[in-house]
Amino acid sequence: MSVSENRNIAIVGVGSSMSKSLAIWLASLGWNIALVSRSGKSLSAIADEVRRAQKGKDCKVIYRAADAGDPEILKATLDWCVQELGDKLDVLSYNAARVAPSDITETTPEDLEQDFKVSAVGTLVAGQWFANGNARVDRIVEGEWPLFLITGGILDKEPEPIMASLSCVKAASQTLSRLFAKALPERANILVGMPLITGALVNPTTGEYNQEFHPDRIIPKLFKPFFEDRENRRDGKQGWTVERLY
Ligand SMILES: NC(=O)c1ccc[n+]([C@@H]2O[C@H](COP(=O)([O-])OP(=O)(O)OC[C@H]3O[C@@H](n4cnc5c(N)ncnc54)[C@H](OP(=O)(O)O)[C@@H]3O)[C@@H](O)[C@H]2O)c1
Numbered sequence: 737m738s739v740s741e742n743r744n745i746a747i748v749g750v751g752s753s754m755s756k757s758l759a760i761w762l763a764s765l766g767w768n769i770a771l772v773s774r775s776g777k778s779l780s781a782i783a784d785e786v787r788r789a790q791k792g793k794d795c796k797v798i799y800r801a802a803d804a805g806d807p808e809i810l811k812a813t814l815d816w817c818v819q820e821l822g823d824k825l826d827v828l829s830y831n832a833a834r835v836a837p838s839d840i841t842e843t844t845p846e847d848l849e850q851d852f853k854v855s856a857v858g859t860l861v862a863g864q865w866f867a868n869g870n871a872r873v874d875r876i877v878e879g880e881w882p883l884f885l886i887t888g889g890i891l892d893k894e895p896e897p898i899m900a901s902l903s904c905v906k907a908a909s910q911t912l913s914r915l916f917a918k919a920l921p922e923r924a925n926i927l928v929g930m931p932l933i934t935g936a937l938v939n940p941t942t943g944e945y946n947q948e949f950h951p952d953r954i955i956p957k958l959f960k961p962f963f964e965d966r967e968n969r970r971d972g973k974q975g976w977t978v979e980r981l982y
Contacts, residue, residue: 737964739765740880742795744825744872746770746817748804748862749832749854750782753937754887757951758829758959759786759797766793770817773832776801796821804832805853807861814865824872824882827963830862831887833902833909837940840900851901856908859886863916867924876925881973883966884920885929885959886913890981914978921973929962930979949982958982 745762747755750773759769763786771779771786779799787797798820802813818824833855838847863884871882892910895903910930917928937949945951958980965977 737968739960739963740967741766741793742768743827744768744770744821744823745827745829746772746814746821746825747829747831748772748810748814748858749830749887750779750799752778752782754933754951754954754959755829755831756782756785757955760789761955761960763787763789763793763795763797764791766790766795768796768821768823769798770821771797771799772802772804772813772817774801774803803854804830804858804862805850807857810858810861811865814862814870818870824870825866826872826875826880827883827885827966828862828866828871829885829887830859832858833887833906835902837898838901840897843900848901848904851905852908855902855905856912859909859912863912863920863928867916867920867926871924871926873925876972879969880967881925881927881969883927883929883962884916885931885962886910886916888913888930888932890932890934917978921976927966927973927976928978929966931958931962932979932981933958934981954982 745767750771783797783799800813802809804810834851866884888910891903892907913930920926920928935949939946
């Protein structure tokens, strides 16, 4: 199966890991890409790298610094993405989270509240925004569906005391994703996909990538099937796989 060229994606929560590898792969297919996270400096460097991956293809790579944990800012930023890309989105990737240890005996209420805003409230706001007329649904007649893609893991089912805050907020964001997966295909003609990574990408002791979980392996094996499967859907939403594990 192949993935169409020249589509539109916004990625919320962009860093040096899976989001960057996803953007680089899609740039090589000529996708127009909007990148959103809080650090403009980091976004500028990542956008340069993503542009280099276009290999002569004429597509837009734009970025904006914004806090996805603030609903009004997130909605305004996503509106800006659509405006700048010049069309609705084929895929909205919600990837923002604070991936960091927090021991259950030391996590503060403020940490938990802040992480909840980024992971859970952001997922809610992004999904509702996408369903509210911002997804490209006019290719469904050709079998191509828009996709809301929310990155997750297994901390919702196997919480870790040293990752207390992330475990809690991922349980909330993954429940929201599963609820969207039940509602959005019917109500908004949007498919929902949950790429779930079963291990840590980076070894906390060495700071190096665990080779098995390198983003350049995860994108083709875990993310690409969602992009392939949202196209050529002869049976519409029937048979769509919401959750995939890597
Ligand atoms: N890394 C892992 O081991 C692992 C394992 C399983 C699942 N996951 C999930 O995979 C996703 C991506 O993780 P990743 O490690 O690959 O990271 P990544 O794609 O490199 O980037 C995630 C980015 O999110 C941004 N972010 C954090 N808070 C934000 C906010 N309030 N508003 C906007 N952007 C924000 C951060 O950039 P700024 O600081 O510039 O905002 C961060 O660099 C996460 O949802 C994570 O839970 C990761």
